[in-house]
Amino acid sequence: MTPSSxxxxxxxxxxxxxxxxxxxxxxxxxxxxxxxxxxxVVSHDGWNVTALQVGPAALxxxxxxxxxxxxxxxxxxxQTSPEAQPARVGIEDVHDISSAITVSESAARAxxxxxxxxxxxxxHVVSRIPGAKGGGDERDDRGPxxxxxxxxxxSATKPSGRAVRTGxxxxxxxxxxxxxxxxxxxxxxxxxCAEPPSGRRRDHLAVTHLQYGQHAAGSQxxxxxxxxxxxxxxxxxxxxxxxxxRVALIEAVADVDLEAGTLRVTSHTSHVHxxxx
Numbered sequence: 047m048t049p050s051s052x053x054x055x056x057x058x059x060x061x062x063x064x065x066x067x068x069x070x071x072x073x074x075x076x077x078x079x080x081x082x083x084x085x086x087v088v089s090h091d092g093w094n095v096t097a098l099q100v101g102p103a104a105l106x107x108x109x110x111x112x113x114x115x116x117x118x119x120x121x122x123x124x125q126t127s128p129e130a131q132p133a134r135v136g137i138e139d140v141h142d143i144s145s146a147i148t149v150s151e152s153a154a155r156a157x158x159x160x161x162x163x164x165x166x167x168x169x170h171v172v173s174r175i176p177g178a179k180g181g182g183d184e185r186d187d188r189g190p191x192x193x194x195x196x197x198x199x200x201s202a203t204k205p206s207g208r209a210v211r212t213g214x215x216x217x218x219x220x221x222x223x224x225x226x227x228x229x230x231x232x233x234x235x236x237x238x239c240a241e242p243p244s245g246r247r248r249d250h251l252a253v254t255h256l257q258y259g260q261h262a263a264g265s266q267x268x269x270x271x272x273x274x275x276x277x278x279x280x281x282x283x284x285x286x287x288x289x290x291x292r293v294a295l296i297e298a299v300a301d302v303d304l305e306a307g308t309l310r311v312t313s314h315t316s317h318v319h320x321x322x323x
Contacts, residue, residue, distance in 0.1 A: 057238035057254050057323065059143055061095060061215055063268055069146040070100060070135070072154030079157060081147055083107060084215040085134065086237075086253075093253035093296050095239055096137055098147065099214065100157060103132035108216045133160050138249040221307050223258040225314045226300070231292070232260040234309070238293065238323075256299060256311075257320060259291035270320045292317040 059065060061084060070078040082104035085097035106117035139153035149157070215237060223231045235258055239251035257270075268275055270288045275281055294317045301310040311317070 058241045059239045059251060061237040061239060061251075061253075062219060063236065065098075065143060065147065066215065070098065070157065071146045071148050072158075073141070073148065073151050076154065076158075078149070078154055079133075083132070086213065086215050086218065087250075088302065093237070093299075094250040095215065095237070095253065096250045098135040098137075098140065098149075099132040100135065101133045101160065104214070107214060133157055136249065137251055138247065140248075217304055218302075218309075220262070221302075221304070221309050224308060224310045226310065226312055231311070231314055232258045232290065233262055234258050235262060235291065253296050255293045255323070256296055257291060257293045258311075259288060261287055261290070289319070291320055293320050293323060 065084065066081055068081050070081060072078055079100045081098050082101060083099040084095050085099060087094045087096050102117050102121040106114045106121065108114065109117055133156070135149050135153045135157065139150040140147060141150055142148040218237065219234050221234045223234060225231055234256060236256075237253050238255040238257065240254045242248050242250075242252070259270075267284060270285070270291050292314070294311050294314070298311045298313055298317070299309055300312050303309065
């Protein structure tokens with residue numbers, strides 16, 4: 047991949063910076079919770095973000111260590127169905143992605159129906175667990191907790207072309223990135239998505255680029271997304287810290303091994319800094 051080829055498809059959305067953890071609102075502005083994770087499908091046709099996930103079951107996957115496992119376990123214990131899943135809003139029901147994520151009336155009703163339990167868990171369980179407001183152990187389980195506890199099975203994309211569903215964006219963010227020669231390039235920091243072509247129904251967001259870098263600290267401040275973001279001095283320091291950040295077309299991802307939490311990219315010497323998109 048050459049620098050010019052990385053510009054063929056300009057991304058419209060940064061999943062971690064502009065969608066994850068943002069407020070979900072209904073058509074009339076009613077508050078419906080936060081985007082706690084996103085459903086991600088990987089296949090031979092590409093990577094697609096297909097839904098928002100809201101509530102403790104989704105948030106628990108992103109919390110560190112035992113805190114995350116406890117959050118999901120408590121949520122499951124309070125469900126009436128052993129097959130219960132996180133509250134899900136398909137991308138087709140997402141009407142606007144800006145400072146808040148606006149969903150359709152039907153999606154708002156569905157989220158509101160589960161909102162009582164989600165709010166109770168956040169207030170009386172998650173907020174009272176030591177470490178819930180920051181800090182804690184390093185995360186040791188990237189994927190969703192399967193029914194009955196234990197470690198969730200992982201999937202890997204291989205050249206066979208068969209469809210593979212990774213489950214969620216949190217399965218990929220933080221994965222270690224390697225080059226073809228085995229050198230480590232950093233970790234996955236961001237997924238960049240594009241809107242569907244004009245006139246086509248939006249039922250997913252196609253992942254066009256993957257961003258990685260050596261320094262994850264400060265990666266969610268947005269300085270690598272906007273070259274002129276201030277304050278001037280802070281921006282200069284953070285951009286220097288993030289100078290090794292790179293983006294690759296999603297086609298450059300050759301292998302994904304979520305069991306090991308790794309992926310491999312090709313032609314890494316021609317990957318560009320995010321400001322060059």
